[in-house]
Amino acid sequence: MARAKPEPVQVVKQRRDAALKALAGGVPYIQYLNIGFDRRGDELTAVLPFDEKLIGNPFLPAIHGGVTAAFLEVTAMITLSWTWLWEDVESGVLDLDHLEAGQLPRLPKTIDFTADYLRTGLPRDAYARARVTRSGRRYASVHTQAWQDNRDKPFAQATAHFLMPRPEG
Amino acid sequence: MSADKTRIARQFIETIPHSRALGMTITEIGDGVAVIEMPYDARFIGDPESRVIHGGAVSTLIDTCSGAAVMSHPKSPAGTATINLRIDYMRGATPGQTITARATCYHITRSVAFVRATAHDDDAGLPVASAAGTFTVEGG
Numbered sequence: 001m002a003r004a005k006p007e008p009v010q011v012v013k014q015r016r017d018a019a020l021k022a023l024a025g026g027v028p029y030i031q032y033l034n035i036g037f038d039r040r041g042d043e044l045t046a047v048l049p050f051d052e053k054l055i056g057n058p059f060l061p062a063i064h065g066g067v068t069a070a071f072l073e074v075t076a077m078i079t080l081s082w083t084w085l086w087e088d089v090e091s092g093v094l095d096l097d098h099l100e101a102g103q104l105p106r107l108p109k110t111i112d113f114t115a116d117y118l119r120t121g122l123p124r125d126a127y128a129r130a131r132v133t134r135s136g137r138r139y140a141s142v143h144t145q146a147w148q149d150n151r152d153k154p155f156a157q158a159t160a161h162f163l164m165p166r167p168e169g
Numbered sequence: 170m171s172a173d174k175t176r177i178a179r180q181f182i183e184t185i186p187h188s189r190a191l192g193m194t195i196t197e198i199g200d201g202v203a204v205i206e207m208p209y210d211a212r213f214i215g216d217p218e219s220r221v222i223h224g225g226a227v228s229t230l231i232d233t234c235s236g237a238a239v240m241s242h243p244k245s246p247a248g249t250a251t252i253n254l255r256i257d258y259m260r261g262a263t264p265g266q267t268i269t270a271r272a273t274c275y276h277i278t279r280s281v282a283f284v285r286a287t288a289h290d291d292d293a294g295l296p297v298a299s300a301a302g303t304f305t306v307e308g309g
Contacts, residue, residue: 026217027214027215027216027217027223028211028212028213028214028215028217028223029212029213029214029215029222029223029225029226030223031212032212032213033225052186053186053187053190054186054187055185055186055187056185056186056187056188056233057185057248057250058184058185058186062250064185064186064187064188064229064232064233065229065232065236065250065251065254066187066225066226066228066229066230066231066232066233067187067229069225069228069229069232069254069256070223070224070225070226070228070229071225073224073225073228074223074225104217104218106218107215107216109258109261110224110258111257111258112255112256112257112258113224113228113255113256113258114253114254114255114256115228115251115253115254115255116252116253117250117251117252117253117254120250
């Protein structure tokens with residue numbers, strides 16, 4: 001049997017980028033913190049550009065611990081949703097026109113969230129990546145690390161559990 | 170706790186740029202207990218469909234309130250930083266309602282402060298989140 005011809009690269013990229021944009025771009029709080037996502041294939045890196053409004057201790061100065069927690073939680077939730085939706089994005093089951101019109105798939109709900117603060121969050125850009133350790137039908141466990149200048153020196157990490165959205169229909 | 174220390178803790182919390190950005194106000198502080206309110210704001214929505222506030226904004230409120238509780242403890246010399254914070258989300262906060270966090274620093278050593286906190290909306294009997302955290306004790 002002849003193998004199907006691979007899709008043109010720009011078609012693949014457009015579809016994936018549109019899905020990611022719809023997923024992260026539709027949440028006001030993610031926009032408020034100005035968190036963006038770099039995508040390489042299916043791997044996501046969250047980026048939190050520094051801003052004065054993110055300061056928690058003006059004397060150090062340092063990023064607010066709450067902002068760090070929020071950044072880790074956003075990274076975990078978007079990465080989990082992205083992993084969960086990936087097959088549907090690839091197969092075309094997920095309608096991109098609907099996504100772009102703001103009809104988002106339901107997001108997972110955070111059950112609990114545990115953040116470890118390892119170093120001071122410096123007044124500069126921060127990055128984070130999440131790994132879905134376990135994704136079941138109802139529950140998922142996600143581990144996230146955030147760093148600034150050195151990937152090997154994380155300034156915070158978190159473990160979170162999520163309740164997965166119920167399948168539609 | 171001295172009135173002076175309450176004033177210093179209150180002033181410090183009120184100068185935090187990010188806490189101000191989220192519209193937080195201290196309604197009670199002293200002797201290791203702090204209560205902070207955060208009004209509903211459409212910019213902090215986490216789920217566009219239900220219009221429920223993002224868990225991250227609730228985390229920030231609880232973290233700020235817990236830090237304030239540590240600073241207001243009679244045995245706390247000065248500043249503090251979060252070591253670990255665990256938050257359980259019991260339900261989404263009702264859209265349109267102010268979220269109130271209440272934190273208690275129930276134990277403090279020379280190095281570590283232990284805190285418990287809850288957050289609720291207009292229904293104070295049914296918290297939206299519950300938290301436990303450990304904080305550094307600075308300047309001792």
